[in-house]
Amino acid sequence: MDDSILHNFRVVLVGTLYSGNIGSTCRAMANMGLRDLALVAPHICDDGTDAERLAVHATDILQNKRVFDTLEDAVADCSCVVGTTARMGLYRAHVQEPKVIMPELLKLAANGKVALVFGREDKGLSNDEILQCNRLIRIPVHPDYKSINLSQAVLICCYELYCATGSYEPPVEKSLPATAEKKHRMMQIWREMLLRVGFMKEDKADHMMQGIQRIFSRGVQSDDDVAILMGVARQTEWYHGQHTKQ
Amino acid sequence: MDDSILHNFRVVLVGTLYSGNIGSTCRAMANMGLRDLALVAPHICDDGTDAERLAVHATDILQNKRVFDTLEDAVADCSCVVGTTARMGLYRAHVQEPKVIMPELLKLAANGKVALVFGREDKGLSNDEILQCNRLIRIPVHPDYKSINLSQAVLICCYELYCATGSYEPPVEKSLPATAEKKHRMMQIWREMLLRVGFMKEDKADHMMQGIQRIFSRGVQSDDDVAILMGVARQTEWYHGQHTKQ
Numbered sequence: 001m002d003d004s005i006l007h008n009f010r011v012v013l014v015g016t017l018y019s020g021n022i023g024s025t026c027r028a029m030a031n032m033g034l035r036d037l038a039l040v041a042p043h044i045c046d047d048g049t050d051a052e053r054l055a056v057h058a059t060d061i062l063q064n065k066r067v068f069d070t071l072e073d074a075v076a077d078c079s080c081v082v083g084t085t086a087r088m089g090l091y092r093a094h095v096q097e098p099k100v101i102m103p104e105l106l107k108l109a110a111n112g113k114v115a116l117v118f119g120r121e122d123k124g125l126s127n128d129e130i131l132q133c134n135r136l137i138r139i140p141v142h143p144d145y146k147s148i149n150l151s152q153a154v155l156i157c158c159y160e161l162y163c164a165t166g167s168y169e170p171p172v173e174k175s176l177p178a179t180a181e182k183k184h185r186m187m188q189i190w191r192e193m194l195l196r197v198g199f200m201k202e203d204k205a206d207h208m209m210q211g212i213q214r215i216f217s218r219g220v221q222s223d224d225d226v227a228i229l230m231g232v233a234r235q236t237e238w239y240h241g242q243h244t245k246q
Numbered sequence: 247m248d249d250s251i252l253h254n255f256r257v258v259l260v261g262t263l264y265s266g267n268i269g270s271t272c273r274a275m276a277n278m279g280l281r282d283l284a285l286v287a288p289h290i291c292d293d294g295t296d297a298e299r300l301a302v303h304a305t306d307i308l309q310n311k312r313v314f315d316t317l318e319d320a321v322a323d324c325s326c327v328v329g330t331t332a333r334m335g336l337y338r339a340h341v342q343e344p345k346v347i348m349p350e351l352l353k354l355a356a357n358g359k360v361a362l363v364f365g366r367e368d369k370g371l372s373n374d375e376i377l378q379c380n381r382l383i384r385i386p387v388h389p390d391y392k393s394i395n396l397s398q399a400v401l402i403c404c405y406e407l408y409c410a411t412g413s414y415e416p417p418v419e420k421s422l423p424a425t426a427e428k429k430h431r432m433m434q435i436w437r438e439m440l441l442r443v444g445f446m447k448e449d450k451a452d453h454m455m456q457g458i459q460r461i462f463s464r465g466v467q468s469d470d471d472v473a474i475l476m477g478v479a480r481q482t483e484w485y486h487g488q489h490t491k492q
Contacts, residue, residue, distance in 0.1 A: 033388035142279035
C-alpha cells in the first residue's frame with residue numbers, strides 16, 4: 001500500500017499538560033509518516049520550550065498544528081474517530097489492540113479522515129469524550145505498570161499504522177544466496193586445509209567435518225559468506241606452504 | 247507464554263547523552279515487563295534530573311541499573327547480543343524487523359540472557375560495537391524522517407517483545423454474543439413499533455426493515471446490545487400508547 005494514505009490520519013491530543021509530549025508526538029508522527037496534528041484545549045503547565053526541542057526535525061508538524069476548543073470541533077470532518085484508553089469501564093470493554101485495528105483503519109481512511117485521539121497525561125479521555133469515538137484502542141502493557149507516556153502511546157499507534165501499510169522495505173542483502181555447489185566446494189577446501197594444518201587426521205576427518213558443517217550451515221548464507229570462508233582456508237594453506245619446511 | 251521470561255532480557259544503553267532518555271527508557275521497560283537496565287559509559291550532558299522525573303513509577307529500574315565501562319563488560323554473561331541500528335553499511339545489511347526477531351529472541355532467552363543494545367542519540371553504535379552483536383534490529387520508519395528518539399526505539403523493541411510473549415489478555419465483553427433468535431425477536435419488536443409510530447406503512451415495511459436490519463446487523467453483537475435496542479422500541483411503544491388518544 002502507498003503510504004500517502006497516512007495523510008488521511010489526524011493525531012488529536014486532548015488537554016495535554018506537558019509541552020515535551022507535544023514535541024515528542026511530532027517527532028513520532030514524522031518517524032511514521034503522519035503529518036496532521038490537532039490539539040484540543042491544551043493546558044500546558046511548563047514554559048512550553050520542550051515542544052520545539054523534542055520535535056527536533058519535525059518542527060513543521062508543530063508549526064502546522066491546529067488548536068481547537070473542543071474534541072467535537074477537532075474531529076468534525078473525520079468519518080472515523082478512534083479513542084485510546086487504558087482504563088476499563090462499561091463503555092470501554094470493546095477496545096482493540098493496535099495490531100488488530102490498524103489494518104481496518106487503513107481501509108476506512110481510503111474514504112475519509114480518521115482521527116486518533118489521545119487524552120490527558122493524568123486522566124486520559126473523559127466518558128463524554130469516549131462517547132464521541134466510534135472505536136477504541138488499548139495498547140498492550142504489562143499489568144505491573146500500565147500507565148504509558150503520552151508520546152509513547154502515540155508512537156506505538158503510529159508505528160503499527162505505518163507497519164500495516166506494508167510500505168516499509170527492509171534492506172536486502174546485495175550478495176545472492178550461495179548455491180549448494182559453492183558451499184560444497186567451500187567444505188572441500190576447508191577439509192583439505194584442516195588436514196594440512198593437522199587439525200584432524202584422515203581417519204577422523206568425516207566426523208570432524210560434520211561439526212564444522214553444522215556451524216557453517218547455520219552461518220553461511222550468501223556468496224559473500226562463502227567467499228570469506230574460502231579465502232580464510234586458502235590463505236591458511238598458502239601461509240602453511242610458505243612457512244613449512246619441505 | 248509466561249512473561250517472566252522477560253527478566254532474561256537486558257536493555258543496554260551505550261554512551262547516552264540525555265538523562266531524560268534514561269528515565270523514559272525505565273518507564274518504557276516497566277510498561278512492557280522488563281527490569282534489567284545497563285548503561286555503558288554514559289556521557290550525560292544535562293543536570294541529570296530528567297532521569298528520575300521521566301522514569302515516574304519506574305524509579306526502581308533506575309536505581310537498580312548497573313553502569314559499565316565497556317559494552318564487552320555489560321554483555322559478558324549474555325548468550326545473545328542484539329544491536330539496534332538505523333544506518334546502513336557493509337555489516338549492517340542483515341538487520342531484522344522487531345516483529346520478526348522478537349519471537350526468535352524469546353526462544354533463545356529460555357537458555358540464556360539476551361541483551362538489547364541501543365547506541366548514542368547522535369551516532370548510534372560504532373562499527374566495533376556492532377561487531378560484538380550476534381543479531382541486528384532495524385525499526386521500520388518512514389524514509390522522510392528516519393531518526394527515532396532513543397527511548398522511543400527502546401519502547402518499540404520492548405513492546406514487540408511483550409506482544410510476542412502472548413501474555414497480554416485483552417478485556418473480554420462480559421455480555422454473551424446475541425443469538426439469532428434474540429436478534430430476530432428484536433427486529434419484530436422494532437417492526438411493530440415503527441409501524442405504530444408511523445415511520446413506515448405496512449406495504450413498505452419489508453423494504454424499510456432491510457435498511458434497519460443493515461444498520462443493526464453491523465452494530466448489534468451482544469445480549470446487552472439486544473437488550474438496549476429492545477428497550478428503546480418497547481418504551482417508544484409504551485409512550486405512544488400513553489399519549490395517543492384512543
